[in-house]
Amino acid sequence: MGMYCWGMARAATTSDAFNAVAEPRRRAILNYLAMQERPVGEIVDSLGLEQPSVSKHLRVLLEVGLVNVRRDGRRMLYRTNAEAIRPLHEWTETFERFWRHQLSRIKERAEGKSNPSKDSGPHFIPRRKNDFDSNKN
Amino acid sequence: MGMYCWGMARAATTSDAFNAVAEPRRRAILNYLAMQERPVGEIVDSLGLEQPSVSKHLRVLLEVGLVNVRRDGRRMLYRTNAEAIRPLHEWTETFERFWRHQLSRIKERAEGKSNPSKDSGPHFIPRRKNDFDSNKN
DNA sequence: TTGACATATGCCCATATGGGAATGTATTGT
DNA sequence: ACAATACATTCCCATATGGGCATATGTCAA
Numbered sequence: 001m002g003m004y005c006w007g008m009a010r011a012a013t014t015s016d017a018f019n020a021v022a023e024p025r026r027r028a029i030l031n032y033l034a035m036q037e038r039p040v041g042e043i044v045d046s047l048g049l050e051q052p053s054v055s056k057h058l059r060v061l062l063e064v065g066l067v068n069v070r071r072d073g074r075r076m077l078y079r080t081n082a083e084a085i086r087p088l089h090e091w092t093e094t095f096e097r098f099w100r101h102q103l104s105r106i107k108e109r110a111e112g113k114s115n116p117s118k119d120s121g122p123h124f125i126p127r128r129k130n131d132f133d134s135n136k137n
Numbered sequence: 138m139g140m141y142c143w144g145m146a147r148a149a150t151t152s153d154a155f156n157a158v159a160e161p162r163r164r165a166i167l168n169y170l171a172m173q174e175r176p177v178g179e180i181v182d183s184l185g186l187e188q189p190s191v192s193k194h195l196r197v198l199l200e201v202g203l204v205n206v207r208r209d210g211r212r213m214l215y216r217t218n219a220e221a222i223r224p225l226h227e228w229t230e231t232f233e234r235f236w237r238h239q240l241s242r243i244k245e246r247a248e249g250k251s252n253p254s255k256d257s258g259p260h261f262i263p264r265r266k267n268d269f270d271s272n273k274n
Numbered sequence: 275t276t277g278a279c280a281t282a283t284g285c286c287c288a289t290a291t292g293g294g295a296a297t298g299t300a301t302t303g304t
Numbered sequence: 305a306c307a308a309t310a311c312a313t314t315c316c317c318a319t320a321t322g323g324g325c326a327t328a329t330g331t332c333a334a
Contacts, residue, residue: 009289009321010147011160022159023148023292027228034235040311053293055312074301074310082235089233091164092226098171098219146291146319160322177281190323192282211280211331276334283328291319298313304306 014063017084021066025049026057030080033067037079151200154221158203162186163194167203167217174207174216 013019021027028047032038040058044051058078061067065084070077150156158164165184169175177195181188195215198204202221207214 008323009287010150010291012290013147013292014290018161018164019159022156024155025292027155031231034232041309050294051311052295052313056292059312071301076311080232080235081239082232083239085229085232086236088225089229092222092229094168095171095217095219095222096226098217099223102218102220145293146317147321149320150322151320162322178279187324188281189283189325193322196282208331213281277332278334279330279332281329281331284326286324288323289321291321293318294316296313296315298311300309300311302307302309 013060017064017066017088020060020064021085021088023057023060025053026061026066029054029057029061030066030085033078033080034082037070037077039072039075039077041075043078150197154201154203154225157197157201158222158225160194160197162190163198163203166191166194166198167222170204170215170217171219174205174214176209176212176214178212180215 011019013023021030025047029043032043032046038046040051040054043049043054043058047054049057058067058069062069062078065081067078068081070079148156150160158167162184166180169180169183175183177188177191180186180191180195184191186194195204195206199206199215202218204215205218207216
């Protein structure tokens with residue numbers, strides 16, 4: 001019967017910049033290629049990764065437009081296409097006002113009174129059994 | 138014999154904020170919970186997702202500190218912890234000067250002469266067979 | 275205490291990796 | 305044409321999902 005798409009598990013790293021930069025080495029590569037174009041070999045030497053690995057990461061970055069390539073003899077010169085990072089910057093930027101807000105609230109509270117009661121905790125994980133404020137029982 | 142860690146395939150979504158926000162619905166949730174704390178049910182109704190799905194995403198967000206929780210009766214009030222998004226903002230920000238640079242270069246070129254030769258293409262994928270500038274053969 | 279309500283988890287399963295190793299392909303030099 | 309150099313791709317395989325569904329937990333109301 002009609003079971004089209006079933007589990008998609010997780011979006012492809014090649015589906016968008018957000019997924020692509022989720023990988024630390026890819027961010028490292030983008031950092032490395034930001035100011036200057038470089039051949040694959042230099043990335044390999046510089047970041048200490050395996051060549052096939054670097055090629056694969058570059059492929060992913062290329063597919064989402066985070067890098068550009070140019071051939072130079074037998075070398076492939078890659079370079080970060082900063083413009084493609086812009087959407088991420090803009091998304092994160094929409095939260096800037098909120099963290100400023102939170103900071104001021106925290107500061108306020110810190111100066112006001114040394115009350116150790118957390119705002120619900122910096123962030124706190126309910127591992128299994130819910131026992132948030134189990135001050136009953 | 139000693140084969141410690143083998144394939145790690147991909148970092149866990151709970152390993153860091155970058156991985157956590159790679160998922161579109163999680164970003165949607167973060168947007169939704171940015172200005173005000175909300176119970177799970179409202180997220181479900183508002184974003185049109187299944188409740189278990191929302192709970193799982195919230196769990197991921199919670200583990201990397203992107204949201205905070207607070208219990209209110211039988212409801213769990215979640216809220217975005219903008220502070221945790223800051224590292225992403227800062228990383229993307231390091232590329233800002235580069236895209237400004239590129240924009241000016243593009244603009245310059247566009248005004249200079251209407252030369253259709255691409256800078257190596259906006260970004261261009263070498264699908265299989267390498268045929269970058271195969272103007273030989 | 276019992277039932278309703280609000281969430282969180284557990285299960286099952288297909289998909290998308292990402293590393294390592296081996297191999298294919300393109301380009302240059304002689 | 306042939307070897308060397310520089311990359312890209314393929315295979316194999318374990319891991320981390322994420323959706324749908326059923327079910328467990330926790331809390332409150334009568």
